[in-house]
Amino acid sequence: MTAREQTEAYEDIPGTWVFDAQRARQGYHLNEFLYSLMKAANRAAFLANEAEYTRRFAMTEAQRTAVLRRDWNKLLELGGVSYALAKLAFTDGKSYQYMASRMTGMTEKEYVEMMLHGGRSPDGWRSRAERQGRA
Amino acid sequence: MARIVAGIGTSHTPAIGACVDNGKTGEPYWAPLFKGYEPAKAWMARTRPDVAIVVYNDHVNAFDFKIIPTFALGCAEEFPIADEGWGPRPVPPVKGYPELAAHLVQSLVLDEFDITIVNEMQVDHGLTVPLTLLCGTPQAWPCRVIPLAVNVIQYPAPTGHRCYMLGRAIRKAVESWNEELKVVIFGTGGMSHQIQGPRAGLINTPFDTAFLDGLSRDPERLVAIEPLEYLRDAGAEAIELVMWLVMRGALGERVEEIHRFYRVPASSTAVGNIILESR
Numbered sequence: 330m331t332a333r334e335q336t337e338a339y340e341d342i343p344g345t346w347v348f349d350a351q352r353a354r355q356g357y358h359l360n361e362f363l364y365s366l367m368k369a370a371n372r373a374a375f376l377a378n379e380a381e382y383t384r385r386f387a388m389t390e391a392q393r394t395a396v397l398r399r400d401w402n403k404l405l406e407l408g409g410v411s412y413a414l415a416k417l418a419f420t421d422g423k424s425y426q427y428m429a430s431r432m433t434g435m436t437e438k439e440y441v442e443m444m445l446h447g448g449r450s451p452d453g454w455r456s457r458a459e460r461q462g463r464a
Numbered sequence: 465m466a467r468i469v470a471g472i473g474t475s476h477t478p479a480i481g482a483c484v485d486n487g488k489t490g491e492p493y494w495a496p497l498f499k500g501y502e503p504a505k506a507w508m509a510r511t512r513p514d515v516a517i518v519v520y521n522d523h524v525n526a527f528d529f530k531i532i533p534t535f536a537l538g539c540a541e542e543f544p545i546a547d548e549g550w551g552p553r554p555v556p557p558v559k560g561y562p563e564l565a566a567h568l569v570q571s572l573v574l575d576e577f578d579i580t581i582v583n584e585m586q587v588d589h590g591l592t593v594p595l596t597l598l599c600g601t602p603q604a605w606p607c608r609v610i611p612l613a614v615n616v617i618q619y620p621a622p623t624g625h626r627c628y629m630l631g632r633a634i635r636k637a638v639e640s641w642n643e644e645l646k647v648v649i650f651g652t653g654g655m656s657h658q659i660q661g662p663r664a665g666l667i668n669t670p671f672d673t674a675f676l677d678g679l680s681r682d683p684e685r686l687v688a689i690e691p692l693e694y695l696r697d698a699g700a701e702a703i704e705l706v707m708w709l710v711m712r713g714a715l716g717e718r719v720e721e722i723h724r725f726y727r728v729p730a731s732s733t734a735v736g737n738i739i740l741e742s743r
């Protein structure tokens with residue numbers, strides 16, 4: 330499979346933004362911002378004035394807006410990687426599990442319940458065609 | 465001669481570390497998981513390895529996106545515990561084995577694996593959670609550790625085949641080290657899981673079971689799994705399982721399965737554990 334075909338195949342997986350080299354390129358400054366939240370002093374500075382803090386990084390306006398809105402799926406689409414996004418969730422005092430539940434549109438409680446029942450079945454989620462067939 | 469005597473496959477779910485660190489292992493959600501790891505812990509205590517090579521991935525802690533090494537070998541004397549955003553885990557620092565690590569680098573590069581040499585590195589849950597699961601909460605870790613960080617975050621990750629071949633080269637490298645040492649190798653991460661997007665929470669137990677079977681009986685079949693298949697069938701983060709193939713490659717042809725455990729869920733992941741002794 331060529332690199333190009335690989336990218337097309339990634340896009341065929343529903344509900345998923347694969348963090349490939351092109352998306353990583355678009356998300357570079359966004360992810361560097363998220364990485365900065367590993368330091369307690371930076372977390373405090375961000376929480377004190379979110380908009381101002383984000384201007385230290387060369388993000389696009391769309392990325393900046395998505396950060397301020399905690400628009401998790403938009404952040405994935407614009408090149409954020411989930412492990413870096415988790416640092417924004419941690420800064421808010423939330424967990425991976427909370428962040429994942431927001432991405433699915435469920436409440437955290439509903440999400441935990443789904444996981445306790447064996448998680449989401451891959452059936453109907455393997456490809457766009459499979460998804461449409463189920464919808 | 466140094467020998468790789470066994471391999472351990474285990475998930476490295478961060479919530480497991482947080483659970484131990486906060487004294488919640490007895491809670492109904494977690495208790496069955498820790499019970500399931502008891503035989504592995506007992507095996508580890510019996511086996512008493514001198515060195516553990518831990519194949520894991522960093523989760524945007526030691527490495528940001530300035531430099532993304534595909535294979536990075538930790539050559540330091542000691543590896544501090546990373547602060548991932550909620551303070552470092554309260555576990556002992558990880559002691560390395562710089563002499564053996566330098567030898568591995570030398571051997572692997574000559575075997576055409578272009579390893580990145582890392583002389584200073586913090587380690588995150590990817591490495592410390594497996595140590596906690598297998599060794600509990602000691603004052604000091606019972607063996608020296610050589611971290612091998614694999615990029616599985618920015619696609620493409622190395623293929624399963626590449627990982628398996630690296631494992632074979634590691635075995636050869638260890639066996640050419642002139643010191644009586646008992647070495648084990650950890651393959652960590654997985655099993656099926658996805659922690660991003662509307663498809664988050666995906667779990668595929670049949671895939672995971674077949675993967676565990678394959679490690680034991682038919683690794684060549686696993687080596688042929690395409691990267692896309694991991695993503696599509698077992699979730700975007702299931703690609704971490706290629707790291708288990710480094711471990712399997714390092715065990716030689718014949719193995720005996722000593723122990724297996726599988727449970728859903730720990731947070732968003734299917735947790736798997738297997739112990740294979742080299743025969």
Ligand SMILES: [Fe+2]
Nearest residue numbers: 476590653704
């Ligand atoms: Fe991981």
